[in-house]
Amino acid sequence: xxxxxLSHILIVSTALFFIGMYGLFTRRNMITMLMSVELLLNSVxxxxxxxxxxxxxxxxxxxxxxxxxxxxxxxxxAVTIAIIINLYRNFHSIDVEATGEMKF
Amino acid sequence: MSASAxxxxxxxxxxxxxxxxxxxxxKIFRSAxxxxxxxxxxxxxxxxxxxxxxxxxxxxxxxxxxxxxxIFSIFLTQQSGxxxxxxxxxxxxxxxxxxxxxxxxxxxxxxxxxxPLGHPVAGAGLENMGATASVGNIGAQMLSTxxxxxxxxxxxxSILLLAAMIGCIVIAIKIKPEDK
Numbered sequence: 001x002x003x004x005x006l007s008h009i010l011i012v013s014t015a016l017f018f019i020g021m022y023g024l025f026t027r028r029n030m031i032t033m034l035m036s037v038e039l040l041l042n043s044v045x046x047x048x049x050x051x052x053x054x055x056x057x058x059x060x061x062x063x064x065x066x067x068x069x070x071x072x073x074x075x076x077x078a079v080t081i082a083i084i085i086n087l088y089r090n091f092h093s094i095d096v097e098a099t100g101e102m103k104f
Numbered sequence: 105m106s107a108s109a110x111x112x113x114x115x116x117x118x119x120x121x122x123x124x125x126x127x128x129x130x131k132i133f134r135s136a137x138x139x140x141x142x143x144x145x146x147x148x149x150x151x152x153x154x155x156x157x158x159x160x161x162x163x164x165x166x167x168x169x170x171x172x173x174x175i176f177s178i179f180l181t182q183q184s185g186x187x188x189x190x191x192x193x194x195x196x197x198x199x200x201x202x203x204x205x206x207x208x209x210x211x212x213x214x215x216x217x218x219x220p221l222g223h224p225v226a227g228a229g230l231e232n233m234g235a236t237a238s239v240g241n242i243g244a245q246m247l248s249t250x251x252x253x254x255x256x257x258x259x260x261x262s263i264l265l266l267a268a269m270i271g272c273i274v275i276a277i278k279i280k281p282e283d284k
Contacts, residue, residue: 003105003106003108003109004108004109004112006218007214007215007218008112008116009112010214011211011214012120012149014207014210014211014214015120015207016120016123018203018204018206018207018210019120019123019124019127019203020123020127021199021203022127022199022200022203023126023127023128025195025198025199025202025203026127026191026195026196026199027188027191028189028191029132029188031132031136031174031177031178031181031182032127032132032135032188034174035126035127035135035136035139035174036127038139038143038166038170039123039126039127039139039142042142042143042146042166045146045158045162046146046149049150049153049155049158050153051218053153053154053155054218055218055219055220056220057236058236059236060236060237060241060242060245063155063158063237063242064242064245064246064254064257066158067158067161067242067246068257068261070161070162070165070166071165071261071264071265072261072264073165073166073170074165074169074170074265075264075265075268076268077169077170077173077174078268078269078272079268079271079272079275081173081174081176081177081272082271082272082273082275082276083275084177084181085177085180085181085276086275086276088180088181089278094181094182
């Protein structure tokens with residue numbers, strides 16, 4: 001793996017970040033927006049692991065940041081899905097433009 | 105080009121292609137399945153970087169947990185056979201151009217030569233990483249209370265997960281009409 005320079009891995013994670021950004025901009029369904037957010041978090045994780053591996057191979061800080069980001073992403077996905085189910089129960093739609101009011 | 109470089113480029117195209125399909129597919133269930141493939145490809149990338157523990161965590165938490173949760177919520181809230189509405193053309197063009205501009209700008213920044221701070225590690229080969237990133241070392245540093253130990257964030261995140269669990273139950277609980 002030492003033949004691949006660090007910048008190629010960073011280009012891959014940048015492309016993944018902007019793919020997720022495109023999904024976040026164009027989609028209007030809450031579940032697909034959640035999927036885009038997961039892609040964004042994953043691109044950040046790739047960055048952390050690649051920097052740790054290439055620049056500080058004797059340390060573990062990037063690994064810990066990745067693990068904590070994964071844990072927070074799991075909590076965030078669970079809360080989002082609870083909100084989605086609540087929203088569907090009240091509006092019968094999870095389109096973000098169909099929900100005009102915050103209080104039910 | 106060596107075999108490991110070929111594996112890296114195949115993995116990258118797999119991740120990016122399935123990720124692109126995940127954000128553009130018009131059927132929501134297919135979109136979730138493409139996301140699953142993309143996350144599995146990222147786990148393969150961690151294997152390629154010799155981070156076996158993170159790859160395992162990625163598969164267990166993302167593929168086994170989050171995608172399954174997303175598929176459950178699709179079945180609870182959507183008619184998954186129906187197409188999603190196409191994005192508004194003006195918005196799609198605008199966001200596509202913004203995203204392309206951002207990607208080009210960030211790639212220009214990536215020409216910066218990244219170097220480690222301070223003195224380089226003696227004989228810092230990428231080969232001696234395997235021993236450092238072992239599960240034993242990760243566990244020992246995560247639960248150590250000395251300097252550079254991660255026991256405080258570990259405990260904080262356990263509180264966060266508990267709070268998220270209680271919050272999910274409170275948000276998604278069904279209130280009977282007479283209780284309102």
